[in-house]
Amino acid sequence: MAETRSIATRSTGLPTGVEGGGFGNTSIEQMTGPQRAAVILLVLGEEHGRTIWQEFDDDEIRIITRAMAELGTVDADEVERLMLDFVGKLSSAGAVTGSFDRTISLLEKILPSDQVALIMEEIRGPAGRNMWQKLGNIDASVLANFLKNEYPQTIAVILSKIRPDHAANVLRNLPNDLSIEVVGRMLRLESVQKEALDHIENTLRTEFVSTLTQTRRRDPHEMMAEIFNGFDRQTEIRFLSALDASNQEAAERIRALMFTFEDLAKLDPAGLQTLMRQVDKDVLARALKGASQPMREFFFGAMSQRAAKNMQDDMEGLGPLRLKEVDEAQTKLVQMTKDLADKGEIVLSKGNSEDELVY
Template identity: 30%
Template sequence: MSGTQRAAVFLMALGEQEAAEVLRQLGAKEVQKLGSAMATIKSVSREQLDDVMSSFSDAFDSETSLGMGADDYVRKVLVQALGEDKAGGLIDRILVGRNTKGLETLKWMEPRAVADLIRNEHPQIMAIVLAYLDSDQAAEVIKQLPVRVRTDVLLRIATLDGIPPSALNELNEIMERQFTGAQNRGAANVGGVKVAANILNFMDSTNEQQILGSIRDLDGELGNRIQELMFVFDNLAELDDPTIQTLLRDVPGDKLGVALRGADPRVKDKVLRNMSERAATILAEDMEARGPVRLSDVEAAQREILATVRRLADAGTIQLGGKGESFV
């Protein structure tokens, strides 16, 4: 089972009330993934359940209470060290955005609803909002915006270099007037070339090339910097064998077979070489038996695998070099 499936099994074993309490502490993306995993789990053997619970027990025993109530500790230490006046600004820069309820709620909304909410705002406001979202969600939102707006917004995201805490709080208050908040999480350091590259990674090839081409027309150097930081499916061929093996443990076999259709032969060779002989044979036979696959399905499967790459890289489970540095 993947890590998400193991977490889903654990929550189902806890019972409804306890599982609900855990889910309240998570962000929108985590809740969606766990909910989908729980909905697709049909049966769990006693051995699998014992393994999941034993792993949790081992992980729990290795943890400490350090980090609990860290915000209050940071405030008190900084005030004692620097005094109330000097510490005030530093505390804002460190902890501001941790209560951005209005902006955080956007992560629970459908991309079309977010687009409708911001489409009449200034492009700079759009850029800040989209930079705050997860890259895959932001990519879906951009698809809902007028074509003439997309390039302007991506260009502004790429040139964002953080925003003042007061501006983030003001934007949060505007959003919060329209709906109630959900989760306390966030940061004032949003935007930048890496964020723009990550968003483009989650777009289909047609929209990606159109937007990137328009950015190059306006600012060739910036367009090249964005492309250099993008990690595309063919870049999997550049990863080392241990990284590929770790990735394959988290990728469903049916998605892998579709994603490899039309991929660079080096990627296919890399993947097959890092599978057992039996698994590689099954994958090859499945690809041959499946017949023609729509390009949109191939690109969707590739984006899903790239999302897994990013998640593993962000968690520090794998390390990416070269173009993949945008995910680290």
């Protein structure tokens, strides 16, 4: 545990002594955007600036107030120049409309294209007006994977700030011993000092949320695997055969990522029972009519002897079926399984509890 890193104890890299100083003779051209905004809001004061403050989200308020607190003294001439510059730009521009495309167009004239891409991809990323809302929109398994190397106390603080249902899913994805320890810490959790909370937020922003988009770009093979899952068997075979001829490696990766009817054999007994309670008996009979013997025995094993005998009779009563009818029934079972997994009612795995795949 000596190497365990902790959000709560890492430095944010902010200056510790900012009193005095100020800009002095610094021109407005050298000020950052937050510094300019801070000057304008100080000039407007409480009465005239209130409505502007109310339009900011929590992150924007923190950025501007930090710039304001570190501002020091700005010469009166510079303040006047800044206000004239601001009013002049506002009056000459007329109505201002912000949009995603217009923002990209503006940034591309100022910043390198790769930096613009990263910034705008982050904006497209997890939604939320503040850090805790953003965390609430990040997949629980992804968040748990990031937090599992943190101190239990730090994890407890973070989980106490997000939605209870999301915190529950994160706990479920943490290692068992760690999750139990975190629960204990949450039960004993007292008020957290603002400075410590700011450290956690800043580190989450710089080390996790801001870089999440770089690791969450979706593998195109995963996308194609989902598309192939929607094909009937003949179409699937046609496309995969074509891929085998032109790009065998891609075909193999897609096959490995696809979730097929045969993959239902990976369901644990509880998951299989959940699926059996949901599926229509006629659909199951059609699906099993064209299934392999091991798959039939897998489903029959989850039934009573009487129910299994009735299902076999139903299958025989269907008579000959077109392959398309069997494919449609099996696809319905696969899709139903995925839907149940998305709701957390079924866990899909590759045979061990440490390598779960939830679709």
